[in-house]
Amino acid sequence: MSNELEAFIEYISVTRALSKKSVEAYKGDLSSIEDELQIPLINLESNSVLSFLSKYKNKRTLNRKLSAINAFFDFCYKSHFSAEKTKYKFAKIPKLLPKFLSYKEIQNSLLLIDRNSWLGLRDYALIIFLFASGARISECLALRREDIEDGWLHIRHAKGEKERIVPVAKVALDAISTYLNEKPKENEYVWCNYKGDALSRISAYKITQKYLNVSPHVLRHSYATSLISGGADLRVVQELLGHASLLTTQIYTHIQKQDLKETVEVCHPLA
Structure with a gap:
C-alpha cells in the first residue's frame, strides 16, 4: 500500500472516525487497484483507472468504487500530495421504487x-x-x-x-x-x-x-x-x-x- 493511501486510511479512521466496516471497505476498494496495477494510486492516469473500473458491470458497485477513489483524490489535493483535484463522474443509475410489502x-x-x-x-x-x-x-x-x-x-x-x-x-x-x-x-x-x-x-x-x-x-x-x-x-x-x-x-x-x-x-x- 502506497504512503498516500496509508495516510488516507489513517485520516478516515482517526480524523473522520468512520466505522471499522467503512474503513475496511475504502481500504479494500483502493488497495485492490494498487495491487492489480502495481502502481501507487496517486500516480495512475485517468485512462488506467477507468480501464480498471470497466470490469464492473454493476453500476452500484462501480459508483461505490468511484466514491472511494474521489474521496482519496480529494484528500490528496487538500493534503498537498497532488497539485490537481481529480474527480470522476458517477455512472447514472435509473431511479427505481424501493421494494416494499403492504x-x-x-x-x-x-x-x-x-x-x-x-x-x-x-x-x-x-x-x-x-x-x-x-x-x-x-x-x-x-x-x-x-x-x-x-x-x-x-x-x-x-x-x-x-x-x-x-x-x-x-x-x-x-x-x-x-x-x-x-x-x-x-x-x-x-x-x-x-x-x-x-x-x-x-x-x-x-x-x-x-x-x-x-x-x-x-x-x-x-x-x-x-x-x-x-x-x-x-x-x-x-x-x-x-x-x-x-x-x-x-x-x-x-x-x-x-x-x-x-x-x-x-x-x-x-x-
Missing part, C-alpha cells in the same frame, strides 16, 4: 409462523420488530434488552455511529417479551440462533425469506412506505430512519405520488 401481506405471512416453539416466537417477533421500527438489520442484530425502554428503542449502533431513538408499537414489544420469556438461554443480545448464540445476518435473511420471500431490508422500506402513505412528514421519516440526508428519504415520495395518481384515476370524472 401491511396485509405482512400480516398474512405472520399467520404462517408456528409459535408453539421459542424459535417460532423469535421469527414472529423479529419480523414484527423490523416492520415496527424501520431498523437496519445490523441495528436490529445489535439489539440488547436495555436498548428498549418505555416503548422507545435506543439504536446505539447506527450507520455512521449516529445514535437515534425510535418509538416502537406495543404489539412488537409484546412479541419480543413473549419470545424472551421462552428463550432457553440467556444472551446479551435479544436475537439468538438455536444454539443460543447471537443471530447472524445470514440467519436473519433466511427467516424473512422463509416467510416473506424478501430480505430484511424490504421491511425497512415497508416501514417507511407505510408512514409516507399515511401522511407522515418527510423530515420525521428521515429522523426515524436515521438518514443523514433528506435526499435519501425522498425516494419514498414517488410512492406518495403514485397514491395520489391512483386516487385521481379512481375518483375524478375526467380520469
Whole structure:
C-alpha cells in the first residue's frame, strides 16, 4: 500500500472516525487497484483507472468504487500530495421504487409462523420488530434488552455511529417479551440462533425469506412506505430512519405520488 493511501486510511479512521466496516471497505476498494496495477494510486492516469473500473458491470458497485477513489483524490489535493483535484463522474443509475410489502401481506405471512416453539416466537417477533421500527438489520442484530425502554428503542449502533431513538408499537414489544420469556438461554443480545448464540445476518435473511420471500431490508422500506402513505412528514421519516440526508428519504415520495395518481384515476370524472 502506497504512503498516500496509508495516510488516507489513517485520516478516515482517526480524523473522520468512520466505522471499522467503512474503513475496511475504502481500504479494500483502493488497495485492490494498487495491487492489480502495481502502481501507487496517486500516480495512475485517468485512462488506467477507468480501464480498471470497466470490469464492473454493476453500476452500484462501480459508483461505490468511484466514491472511494474521489474521496482519496480529494484528500490528496487538500493534503498537498497532488497539485490537481481529480474527480470522476458517477455512472447514472435509473431511479427505481424501493421494494416494499403492504401491511396485509405482512400480516398474512405472520399467520404462517408456528409459535408453539421459542424459535417460532423469535421469527414472529423479529419480523414484527423490523416492520415496527424501520431498523437496519445490523441495528436490529445489535439489539440488547436495555436498548428498549418505555416503548422507545435506543439504536446505539447506527450507520455512521449516529445514535437515534425510535418509538416502537406495543404489539412488537409484546412479541419480543413473549419470545424472551421462552428463550432457553440467556444472551446479551435479544436475537439468538438455536444454539443460543447471537443471530447472524445470514440467519436473519433466511427467516424473512422463509416467510416473506424478501430480505430484511424490504421491511425497512415497508416501514417507511407505510408512514409516507399515511401522511407522515418527510423530515420525521428521515429522523426515524436515521438518514443523514433528506435526499435519501425522498425516494419514498414517488410512492406518495403514485397514491395520489391512483386516487385521481379512481375518483375524478375526467380520469
